[in-house]
Amino acid sequence: MPNPAPPANRSDVLNLDALLTADEVALREKVRAFVEARIRPNIAAWYEDAVFPADIVPELGALGLLGMHLSGYGCPGRSAVEYGLAAMELEAGDSGLRTFVSVQGSLAMSAIHKWGSEEQKNKYLPGMAKGEIIGCFGLTEATAGSDPSSMATFARREGGGWVLNGAKRWIGLASIAQIAVIWAMTDDGVRGFLVPTDTPGFSATVIEPKLSMRASIQCELAFDGVRLPADAVLPGAKGLRGPFSCLNEARYGIIWGAMGAARDSYEAALKHSLERLQFDKPLAAYQITQQKLVDMLLEIQKGTLLAIHTGRMKDAGTLEPVQISVGKLNNCREAIQICRDARTILGGNGITLEHSPLRHANNLESVRTYEGTDEVHTLLLGSHITGIPAFR
DSSP states (O other): OOOOOOOOGOOTOOOGGGGOHHHHHHHHHHHHHIIIITTTTTTHHHHHTOOOGGGHHHHHHHHTTTTTTTEETTTOOOOHHHHHHHHHHHOOOOOOOOHIIIIIIIIIIIIOOOOOOHHHHEEEHHHHHTTTTTEEEOBBBTBBBOOOOOOOOOOETTTTTTEEEEEEEEEGGGGOOSSSEEEEETTTTTEEEEETTTTTEEEEEEEOOSOEEEEEEEEEEEEEEEEEOOOGGEEEEESSSSHHHHHHHHHHHHHHHHHHHHHHHHHHHHHHHHHHHETTGGGGHHHHHHHHHHHHHHHHHHHHHHHHHHHHHHTTTTTOHHHHHHHHHHHHHHHHHHHHHHHHHGGGGGSSTTSHHHHHHHHHHHHTTTTTTHHHHHHHHHHHHOOOOEEE
């Protein structure tokens, strides 16, 4: 029987920590300490100035957070639950920082790890795990977001190689990346290509200004006659199964990350409500405030339990894509409401960058949209439970 939650941790009412191993807790605490030391003191300025702190990338690598769920080729080889706990702590700092780890590890590195040749894996993965090489992942297009099968980017064979033309949009890290994983239509269907970003004809333009994910980088890419050698193609990836397998890795991390943003917002609201006096007593003494705090806590506890269960299934090799949709849809939807409710407890002060909830809520507008919108995951689940696809 697990022990009841100690008084010092009243927010873990269900004592969910009892579901974690000592190694998992130690990993979480190490990442939490990094967030406290390196992200929390600086994030307001980074967000205000729309700056991604590229200098912390090697630190993330040294902590073993880049491609941490991958094994071999210099990758950390940690469990899915450990990766999830790290994602939760990073997003408690800021969604943009967790997104960097996701784009680097769950998307770009996963694509190479899953579908690349041995030569490609050995060439890129060790440096990417250390943060010495930054990667990006180009799938989404301006007119092909939720429906990537309609992508217009095309790679045609020419001589012994390929020529790539087209454009991508909302591609994280692209302006600072050295290698891009680009998905393009070919005469044989969708294929993945490794494109060095200094290749002539490749350009990345930062999308700005933004109201969300300001401490992160998203770009528009253009490919104007980009010439690639024959070995630029990812040999194991044919069709949309390739990019979708990587998206599921990223979606899994979001299940945990969203709860990190929610927890940080709840904790900010709770602290403020205990300190702020109105009508000679703290805000926390009022019934409406307590109802808001309880509603937030319930969803955080449920969302975290969902994340842990999903992680255990992933580690056991039994996790299905539709189960990832459950977590992504639920936890993003609940997290954004928690952040908004937390802001109301902070009152007018909550619109300043001194406090985190509104920043988290703004970021979650992006998290809720990328790697499958609410609508897409709703229809995936709807198709699962009815047997009737409703996408068209």
